[in-house]
Amino acid sequence: MIDFLEVGVLDEAGCETLRAEVRQADGSAAGLPGHRQSVERVRKVTRAKIPSATCARVMRLLMEQKPALEHHFGVALGDCEEPQFLRYQAGDFFVAHQDGNTPLIHGPARFRKISAVIFLSAQSAEPQPGTYGGGSLTLHGPYSGPPQKVPVAPPPGTLVAFRAETTHEVAPVTHGERFTIVSWFREPGASP
Numbered sequence: 001m002i003d004f005l006e007v008g009v010l011d012e013a014g015c016e017t018l019r020a021e022v023r024q025a026d027g028s029a030a031g032l033p034g035h036r037q038s039v040e041r042v043r044k045v046t047r048a049k050i051p052s053a054t055c056a057r058v059m060r061l062l063m064e065q066k067p068a069l070e071h072h073f074g075v076a077l078g079d080c081e082e083p084q085f086l087r088y089q090a091g092d093f094f095v096a097h098q099d100g101n102t103p104l105i106h107g108p109a110r111f112r113k114i115s116a117v118i119f120l121s122a123q124s125a126e127p128q129p130g131t132y133g134g135g136s137l138t139l140h141g142p143y144s145g146p147p148q149k150v151p152v153a154p155p156p157g158t159l160v161a162f163r164a165e166t167t168h169e170v171a172p173v174t175h176g177e178r179f180t181i182v183s184w185f186r187e188p189g190a191s192p
Contacts, residue, residue, distance in 0.1 A: 082149035134174035
């Protein structure tokens with residue numbers, strides 16, 4: 001069974017405001033921790049450079065969720081990392097990977113305990129204004145027993161959280177734009 005938590009954290013107006021900020025912001029290809037070269041075969045998405053006031057507001061919103069996350073996952077958590085504001089366009093994706101808390105991850109990411117994704121846009125099979133197609137976040141289940149893959153496409157304003165060692169991917173976006181905010185809660189005492 002795949003363990004994740006969905007919590008509504010933003011209303012539609014809040015999502016629209018953040019989508020507009022991400023659209024208007026400068027951005028660059030999102031990289032991978034510890035990789036300085038192009039990673040387009042692994043991850044293709046734009047990371048927007050958002051004003052510090054918006055980052056601080058979203059960090060407060062994430063930290064408000066910390067007690068519920070600690071309770072649900074049964075772990076003590078420290079701070080969360082600065083959020084990344086992501087814009088996936090048609091053809092953008094992220095292959096199956098883990099975010100941390102595993103011996104396969106080195107560097108500061110190894111201290112990540114819980115991954116958090118806030119969805120800002122809606123998924124739709126057919127092109128519609130303000131939606132995206134494809135682009136499902138798919139969580140992979142435990143490797144003992146039959147393989148599990150659970151696609152997650154909640155409504156805008158939903159925070160989806162899962163253990164950082166959970167293998168997951170973002171399928172290629174087929175149309176529209178997929179907007180998300182991602183961050184990671186770290187183990188207590190770990191410095192960013």
